[in-house]
Amino acid sequence: MRNHLDRQLRAVRNLGILAHVDAGKTTVTERILYATGTTHKRGEVHDGTTVTDFDPQERDRGITIFAAAVSCDWDGHRVNLIDTPGHVDFADEVERALRVLDGAVAVFDAVAGVEPQSESVWRQADRHGVPRIAFVNKLDRSGADLDAAVKSIRTRLHPVPLAVQLPIGTEDRFTGVVDLLRMRALTWSDGNDTAVEGEVPQELGEEALRRRRLLEEAVAERHPAALEEFCDRGTLSAQTLSAALRDLTRTSDVLVVLCGSAYRNRGIEPLLDAVVAYLPSPLDVPPVSGLRDAVAAGHGTDHGGHAADGRTRDGDGDGGERPADPEAPFAALAFKVAATATGRLTYLRVYSGTIEKGDLVWESGARRTERIGRILRVQADRHARLDRAVAGDIVAVVGLKSARAGSTLCAPEAPVVLEPPGVPDPVVSVAVEPRTTADADRLASALARLAEEDPSLVVRTDAETGQTVLSGMGELHLEVAVEKIRRSLGLEVNVGRPRVTYRETVARGVSGLVFRHVKQDGGAGQFAHVILDVEPLGAGGAHGGDGRGGADGDVETGFEFRSAVVGGRVPQEYVRAVEAGCRDALAEGPLGGHPVTGVRVTLVDGATHVKDSSETAFRTAGRLGFREALRGCAMVLLEPVVEVTVTVPEDVVGGVLGDLAGRRGRITDSTVRGGSAVVTATVPLAELFGYATRLRSRTQGRGAFTARPTGYAPAPSAAVVPAR
Structure with missing residues (x-):
């Protein structure tokens, strides 16, 4: 029985898809669902037919806004996958997803390489210790270059990237890859969704051998068993190389890099094989640790290491680690809450134990017991009922009235409090009010529900003006929140001008x-x-x-x-x-x-x-x-600043530089890439309101920009002055 449970857990992969906006995350996810037979038609972002971007706003805007969970099966393994947003305003969705994942696929654009939000999500994954593999996407685009993309990964993110594939063909002639482990070619033709395996093309034979040798040497330098075989035989077998890459990936000592074109459905099957081969199962990651919940255990509180709320570090009683074991006491972390037409869904990562419909659980946030109504396997906006959920599962449950993102659910007789995801401080605020006073209560209820679903949204009442103020991570974040109120409730609201949050x-x-x-x-x-x-x-x-x-x-x-x-x-x-x-x-x-x-x-x-x-x-x-x-004290007023990366045609870069300088921008880098100028600058967030419209006007719609928060800096009018 024990061996059977272990085999089940080893066949589970919980992973996320991470990337900069427009790198192709959602398309990769759609092709994975198609390749695994989960869907029978390929969804397209531009057509609004994707499975994971199911919200009307996502389909209208063509971007991922909300993290969406799906499940599929590949080669006898259950893959629980979360498609995360790539826009910086929704970084909190990424943070909460990474908190419950065992691994991730980082997607990079083969033309642009590492982009600003790529760096942000990479650092988020570093903080959570999530092992990753990389997929260099869009190799069929003009200017695509796998080696340049790998170089940018090495220089900007600082892992040890090891490409295990060699592209066959370039740009629009990209037809497949050479698998450097098995030294076999995998090719795809238009209209054929299955790879054809064959010999390595003659013109790539020497280059494939050279890259295979470099791969062997790099792995042997870092893996003792591989080094021993390399010294004995002068080469590494495919089995040894694969096993060594698995170990090195799970310790984040190397980054396995694959390539393809998700839009043309090329490279997805090898990516799935790599997910199964290299990323960890729930048994391969350390047991989750938590705080012991003394109040739930009935032990009361004291001054001997207990926190004010009755929680204490693990080490005695029912506290401590929770192993990935279906027979252990139940423990799960809620990482997302969503209100749907069928009820309030609470998304859970089950770390240990087993939960069944009707079970009572202890909810750490509200400090009360709740009953599980239904358990659902989530396929984005579709759900399938389950009889139970076990350690390693990512599921949604119905029936919890008070659980929030970050709440721990556990067995009442073995209470524990797991570390919740961090919540960033909001940086932009707007005043919101109903068009009519009769809608005041409805608006208050809608805002409370928004804040419950998205912890990075903060609702407060301004003490001086009495206005209701909604704060979030950026203009787009607040636009989406207000539009959600308008669409879901048919409630018309007035929205004030955005204001930054000072410190x-x-x-x-x-x-x-x-x-x-x-x-x-x-x-x-x-x-x-x-x-x-x-x-x-x-x-x-x-x-x-x-x-x-x-x-x-x-x-x-x-x-x-x-x-x-x-x-x-x-x-x-x-x-x-x-x-x-x-x-x-x-x-x-x-x-x-x-x-x-x-x-x-x-x-x-x-x-x-x-x-x-x-x-x-x-x-x-x-x-x-x-x-x-x-x-x-002598006090200083601080304002939020962001790093802006602007991509524009070379002939208009002068005007863009002048505009950034007028917005108190500090230029930190300027390069030319593929006929376009890429300018990086640090700009106060307050100066970026309306910048998207201004940039489009200056560049006749050919310019684009991305921004990511970098911290706070003294506001110009706030030289060091004594406080009142």
Whole structure:
């Protein structure tokens, strides 16, 4: 029985398709579904007939907006595949997908090579430790060059790319590939969807042998068993080479590179073979680790390592690792929530155990038990009912009322909390209001549902104007959200002009700020005495905390708290309360009420009262003391900046450069590629509103641009000034 379960798990592949917008992700996905017999007609993006881009907005715009899950079978393996968006505004969809995947296929354009969003999704996959293989797509395009694409992968993404195929023919004469492991040719003809295997073309014989030799040497350098065989025999067998590439891919020591043309259905079967051969199964990745949920387990809370909400690190009781074992206690992570006509769908990655219809599960976010109504195998917008889901499955369930993206579902008798996907801070906001006051409640309900489905959307009420403000990752992100309200509910709304989300940071800190919180109004009082140092996060060497973005932006972002208290003058539970109070104060800075980032706070000393001190008192002291300290600091207003890559004809590049300079852009690179100029610049996000229309006007519709966030930089009008 145990061997049978292991065989089942080893035949599962959970992977995502990652790429820059327009690199061909969705077309690759469609051809995979067609090649595996899941669909019987090839869907086309330009015709609006794709399986995974099923939302009306996706078909209208011709881009992927929402991550879509599909399943198919290939060579006795179950492949659970998620087609992810390529536009930077929907990077959070990619983040949540990568959190639950075991592997990925990175798709690159054979003409453009590595593009800006390719780098962003690559770094996301690096953060999650997801092994990848690469597929260089569009080899039938004019200017396609596999070697140039591989070089750009090496120089811009820094893996060790190993091409295991050699193209047969170039551009519109591309007809197939040479498999360098088996030294066989695979060719496709128009109208024939199946590869024809044959001898390597004579004119490519020497080049294929040379590349095979380079591949063997590169693998032998990095794999001990391959090196031993290479030294003994002077060559590597196809079996040894394949096994070594499997090991090196799963440790991310090399990147296997394949090539083809998804649109013409060339190269898809070898890609599927590579997915099965090289990417890991659920058994090949480490067991997922989590926090032990003491509240659910009925153990209560204490100060011995438990968090304030009753969660503690693994190590005792029912906490710890969850192996990919159908017989282990159930544990799953919700990574997507979608409202459909048939009910509220919660997408799950099952990490361990088995779940059946009607089972009770513990939901960590709401801290309650819920019942599983139905279990569905998802095929984009179509679903098939399942009797059960086991470890390694990606499924959707119906019946959960409170689960959100990032919630853990687990067996009530073995509670655990898995790490949720990170949620980025929004950078663009718009005010939204209903056309009529009668629709106010409907709009509030619609916005709440949007935020539930997409955690990167934030809804708040402006304290000064009373307006409802919707914040997200970019103009397109907010446009899609508002259009979804209009289409799904028939609700007309007024939308204000986009505004960027500013931040405040410390340019010069203060030391030794003393704050005493004393309150006595009958009964038990409150007493807390703290002494704080506040400084910029970049000061004083390496930083920890929850900083994000410092490597890419011009300033450090994030927050770090330290304690330098000695002699137990402030107990540890009060130190944690001071930190919580400081984090509360980050919400509003002294310059304009913007969130504060890029700051380090050190609790230097403090004092307590034997009766009146409490965690509440010290949390209040931390909040009010930090606010007072910020008013004494020199503060700087920060604005979000993005890296823009503009591709235009050479004859109009001068006007484009001038326009970017007028938008406070800083040119960082300019190259000529295939008759087009590619300009890279760093530009404040506020200056990019309406840029797409302006660029099309300047280039007669021949220009295009992409942008990705790089962090925050001081706003020009915000020279270092003392706070009020």
